[in-house]
Amino acid sequence: MKILSVIAGVLVGAALIYGALDMPKWGDPHSPASSHVSPYYLRHSIEHTATPNVVTSVLADYRGYDTLGETTVVFTAGIACILLLRKGRKRQGKRHV
Amino acid sequence: MFDFIVSYYNYWVFIGLMMVGFYAMMAKRNLIKKIIGMNIFQSAIIFFYISTSVKKGGVTVPILEHGHAAHAADGLEHGAHAVDIMQYANPLPHVLMLTAIVVMVATLGVALAVAIMIYRRYNTLEEDEIIKLLRRG
Amino acid sequence: MTGQLPMLIVVIPLISAFLCPLIGLWRKDACYYWLILALSACAVGSIDTLVTVIYGGTIHYHLGGWAPPFGIEYVVDHLNGMMLVIISVISLAVAIYSKRSIEEELPEKVVYFYTAFLLQVTGFLGIVITGDLFNLYVFLEIASLAGYALIAIGEDGAPLASFRYIVMGTIGACFYLLGVGYIYVSTGSLNMADVHQILPQLYRSKVIITAVSFLLAGLAVKMALFPVHVWLPDAYTKAPSAASALIAPLMTKISLYVMIRLLFTVFKPSLSIELLPVADIMVWAGVIAILGGAIMALAQTDFKRMLCYIVVAEVGYIVGGVGLANATAMKGAILHILNDAVMTVGLFTVAGIVVYKTGRHDLSDCKDLFKKMPFTMAAFVVVALSIIGVPPTCGFFSKWYLIHGAVIAKHWAFLAALLLSSLISVILFFRIIEIGYAFRPSHGWHSGGGHAAAIDEAPLSMLIPTIAIAIAIILIGLYNQTILSNIIAPAVPVL
Numbered sequence: 001m002k003i004l005s006v007i008a009g010v011l012v013g014a015a016l017i018y019g020a021l022d023m024p025k026w027g028d029p030h031s032p033a034s035s036h037v038s039p040y041y042l043r044h045s046i047e048h049t050a051t052p053n054v055v056t057s058v059l060a061d062y063r064g065y066d067t068l069g070e071t072t073v074v075f076t077a078g079i080a081c082i083l084l085l086r087k088g089r090k091r092q093g094k095r096h097v
Numbered sequence: 098m099f100d101f102i103v104s105y106y107n108y109w110v111f112i113g114l115m116m117v118g119f120y121a122m123m124a125k126r127n128l129i130k131k132i133i134g135m136n137i138f139q140s141a142i143i144f145f146y147i148s149t150s151v152k153k154g155g156v157t158v159p160i161l162e163h164g165h166a167a168h169a170a171d172g173l174e175h176g177a178h179a180v181d182i183m184q185y186a187n188p189l190p191h192v193l194m195l196t197a198i199v200v201m202v203a204t205l206g207v208a209l210a211v212a213i214m215i216y217r218r219y220n221t222l223e224e225d226e227i228i229k230l231l232r233r234g
Numbered sequence: 235m236t237g238q239l240p241m242l243i244v245v246i247p248l249i250s251a252f253l254c255p256l257i258g259l260w261r262k263d264a265c266y267y268w269l270i271l272a273l274s275a276c277a278v279g280s281i282d283t284l285v286t287v288i289y290g291g292t293i294h295y296h297l298g299g300w301a302p303p304f305g306i307e308y309v310v311d312h313l314n315g316m317m318l319v320i321i322s323v324i325s326l327a328v329a330i331y332s333k334r335s336i337e338e339e340l341p342e343k344v345v346y347f348y349t350a351f352l353l354q355v356t357g358f359l360g361i362v363i364t365g366d367l368f369n370l371y372v373f374l375e376i377a378s379l380a381g382y383a384l385i386a387i388g389e390d391g392a393p394l395a396s397f398r399y400i401v402m403g404t405i406g407a408c409f410y411l412l413g414v415g416y417i418y419v420s421t422g423s424l425n426m427a428d429v430h431q432i433l434p435q436l437y438r439s440k441v442i443i444t445a446v447s448f449l450l451a452g453l454a455v456k457m458a459l460f461p462v463h464v465w466l467p468d469a470y471t472k473a474p475s476a477a478s479a480l481i482a483p484l485m486t487k488i489s490l491y492v493m494i495r496l497l498f499t500v501f502k503p504s505l506s507i508e509l510l511p512v513a514d515i516m517v518w519a520g521v522i523a524i525l526g527g528a529i530m531a532l533a534q535t536d537f538k539r540m541l542c543y544i545v546v547a548e549v550g551y552i553v554g555g556v557g558l559a560n561a562t563a564m565k566g567a568i569l570h571i572l573n574d575a576v577m578t579v580g581l582f583t584v585a586g587i588v589v590y591k592t593g594r595h596d597l598s599d600c601k602d603l604f605k606k607m608p609f610t611m612a613a614f615v616v617v618a619l620s621i622i623g624v625p626p627t628c629g630f631f632s633k634w635y636l637i638h639g640a641v642i643a644k645h646w647a648f649l650a651a652l653l654l655s656s657l658i659s660v661i662l663f664f665r666i667i668e669i670g671y672a673f674r675p676s677h678g679w680h681s682g683g684g685h686a687a688a689i690d691e692a693p694l695s696m697l698i699p700t701i702a703i704a705i706a707i708i709l710i711g712l713y714n715q716t717i718l719s720n721i722i723a724p725a726v727p728v729l
Contacts, residue, residue, distance in 0.1 A: 008119065017108075019441050033150070074203055142408055
């Protein structure tokens with residue numbers, strides 16, 4: 001099992017290294033990630049949302065729906081914990097199998 | 098060669114972290130160690146996203162300088178042209194990762210809750226011991 | 235109002251989930267009716283959306299009014315319009331069904347069970363409707379977290395099954411996220427349509443090849459494709475009946491939908507067929523999954539566990555059908571997503587009734603069930619015939635298109651696997667039907683005693699959804715041409 005995991009890990013690593021060969025260099029200001037969508041946010045943040053902190057304006061406005069999803073994830077986790085950890089009377093007898 | 102390794106070093110770091118996490122998730126028998134591996138794995142991905150937002154050369158955090166002042170001076174329409182985008186880091190990966198961090202914490206919470214449930218029922222967190230108990234009962 | 239409908243389909247179950255614990259504080263039993271109300275509204279909304287799509291074409295909805303590559307976009311076309319209807323209608327049927335089963339299995343957790351149920355449905359709908367790669371991840375995690383919780387509260391051994399599912403599921407979701415990250419790094423965009431525009435110049439890039447493989451690997455874990463299916467049988471066998479009836483048919487189908495969406499909407503079909511051997515790998519993965527699932531199903535003595543392996547085999551049908559990469563096989567694969575969702579929910583509702591009445595789910599517990607609950611078992615026979623692929627039921631038609639597609643592609647191994655697995659299904663289901671009849675009238679009647687006499691027909695709230703599903707299977711079969719020409723033919727990507 002351990003050898004299998006090592007092989008799987010190395011395979012994943014090798015695939016990632018293969019992918020990284022064509023990646024833009026670290027800190028390249030002209031990489032596609034920094035030049036397609038993100039300049040729009042930097043340019044228009046003040047105009048559209050009157051917020052100098054661009055991360056805030058993207059988080060709460062442009063992609064605000066992701067943030068609603070994020071809140072829902074936290075709510076889901078909370079409900080999951082209540083569901084799992086509240087002690088039920090029915091299962092008590094079965095505990096010490 | 099050396100230049101190549103240095104200019105891509107963010108990828109090597111994240112790949113290394115990811116392999117460590119992946120191995121721990123697959124190979125460890127203790128449930129808490131598996132959870133720790135899961136966290137390292139997810140942190141590696143967050144590290145990768147954040148590293149893509151960096152721009153070299155005097156770049157600062159994406160909070161616009163004199164944002165409100167420029168806004169007041171230029172008026173609503175012209176405020177758009179005042180920003181030099183090469184001066185600020187890419188904000189989008191930061192936003193995505195704020196969401197992903199929360200998702201990660203939520204997953205961690207649920208995983209720990211399940212681990213507590215397992216411990217309450219079987220009094221152990223070693224996977225092979227639990228399987229033995231399950232077979233017997 | 236109608237313009238906001240795509241948004242409302244997701245937001246109604248979401249807001250209902252937030253309100254559900256509050257209603258539970260007031261009256262516990264009101265939660266059930268609240269769940270039914272929310273899911274009915276959702277089902278009506280999604281059917282209306284599908285009709286709008288059929289008559290008016292694709293719907294684009296910009297969240298917060300921001301134009302697509304900058305904001306998040308909802309896109310409803312024929313394919314995900316159909317998925318929305320499948321999800322909302324099946325979850326409504328399971329919701330109606332769940333009442334007695336949950337009162338029996340988890341009496342003190344009803345309120346939070348229904349909250350998690352609603353969140354699960356929200357996650358499913360959000361995954362299907364979105365046109366944004368990262369938004370899909372967020373809703374995938376909502377669905378997964380709710381699923382982990384719903385599975386972990388099952389019988390003995392469920393927490394460990396759920397824990398393994400968490401580990402595997404997190405690997406799957408993280409691979410997906412990593413794939414999205416690679417796409418983002420090389421295109422700078424997260425919107426599916428926008429990425430589709432930018433990508434063709436980058437198809438030879440190593441980044442994109444890695445991204446495709448990580449996305450597909452992540453989804454393979456989520457859809458329980460054969461070698462990485464190991465989390466599925468334990469998790470779905472040990473989950474509460476209502477939870478397995480909700481998650482088993484939908485989670486795998488939704489991952490398959492995401493796979494089709496990625497291969498044909500985000501990437502161009504030429505990438506997966508010509509540039510990379512993705513399509514060939516998928517057919518062979520499908521063959522292995524069909525054979526593996528069918529053979530493992532044959533070896534099981536546990537009723538629910540056997541059904542789980544049937545689900546694994548059915549995933550192979552669809553993956554293989556998509557991989558054959560011709561229009562007929564694609565038609566069959568997409569029709570099979572619909573059929574298989576309905577058939578699987580039928581199987582698991584019947585299994586849930588058996589658990590409700592006997593308290594166990596071994597095959598030997600099915601003894602004499604035909605006499606004791608004739609209507610349930612009649613529904614079961616309809617579902618079984620459909621899985622085997624007998625003509626008036628819907629399973630026949632999708633299998634027909636898959637076989638036809640395999641002949642066109644001249645892929646004989648896939649054809650052989652399809653026929654062999656149909657044969658194995660015959661053995662599987664006739665074994666159960668034989669146990670269920672148990673022709674030993676004089677002996678069985680007396681020795682059964684008090685306990686056996688207690689087992690009778692299922693309560694109406696469980697029986698009606700089960701029979702409705704059986705009727706739906708026949709109706710889909712009879713009207714398969716209407717469904718094919720109106721919904722599925724436009725959903726098949728141009729190859």
